[in-house]
Amino acid sequence: MPAPTLPSEQSAAALIAACGGRITRTRLAVLGILRDSAHSLSHDDIAAQLLALDVHHDRVTLYRTLDWLVEQGLAHRVSGPDRAWRFNSGRDNAGAHAHFHCDRCGHIVCLESIRPDESLALPAGYRPERAELVFHGTCPDCGRRRAEDA
Amino acid sequence: MPAPTLPSEQSAAALIAACGGRITRTRLAVLGILRDSAHSLSHDDIAAQLLALDVHHDRVTLYRTLDWLVEQGLAHRVSGPDRAWRFNSGRDNAGAHAHFHCDRCGHIVCLESIRPDESLALPAGYRPERAELVFHGTCPDCGRRRAEDA
């Protein structure tokens, strides 16, 4: 019986090889996890999935693997609401709609109905892959709470 | 000779008192610094300015002071490119234009010519104070470097 394999691992191996990198179990598993996920994952999320898949790994190795994937363009790094990076495999739909970020309580809400305008012209040389539109302000809960304080 | 006083400290004291908080040297100085700055400052930036003003303080006290200012609505907390918060006194112009965030090298570039559309309708209860438009992708430098690699 072969080792457990994620559905997208075959193409993952090809992608890794195409970058001139060695094909290792950590890279295969991490890239597979990222490609199977619909949204961005934190280092911690990925570590948990690796554990579930019985892929032994080291914290530092995971950081370096993710750095390498980002450097090769196989993954993207985005900064989350807390002070931790999120990673995704490029085509995810997290950036397709706008977000509301409450500066009072720090919560982030998806505004599915609003989409950023991606047609704006950027200066030469910049190659945008997605646009992120974030509104900052006060959310309904915090607005209410503040009114009660007064 | 009186202690050095920032230009906006008078009104800062009034703002603090209006929130029902005690007027302390740390709050006066921090709020003054934020109000005098045109852009968002990190905890570290603020600590450096406090040091320059000879306002003795503790790391933890500064965190708690900033938390309190944010809670009272006297300051805003925004997440920076690195995993550290930035603080500002509300009306700053950092959000008035779009930014380009290179996912490869992590650098952030201001795109002065592009401004987010603030006229979009948000769901009821949300009170936006500013909109942030960030393009993610590859910057000219990284695009060139990647072409050379191939």
Add this chain to the structure above:
DNA sequence: TCACTAATGCAACATTGTAGCATTTCAGCG
């Protein structure tokens, strides 16, 4: 199979932020 080196694993460190608790200091009051 062998050798070379990329990749890993480990330990120690750096940065950013929090929790608990004793001490200081602000602000109201006699």
Add this chain to the structure above:
DNA sequence: CGCTGAAATGCTACAATGTTGCATTAGTGA
């Protein structure tokens, strides 16, 4: 003005996230 109680501070220790250096392991090509 000098007390007094609670708010604010300062200290120590801790937690979360990420990085550096270096010895060891393991892919890859021959």
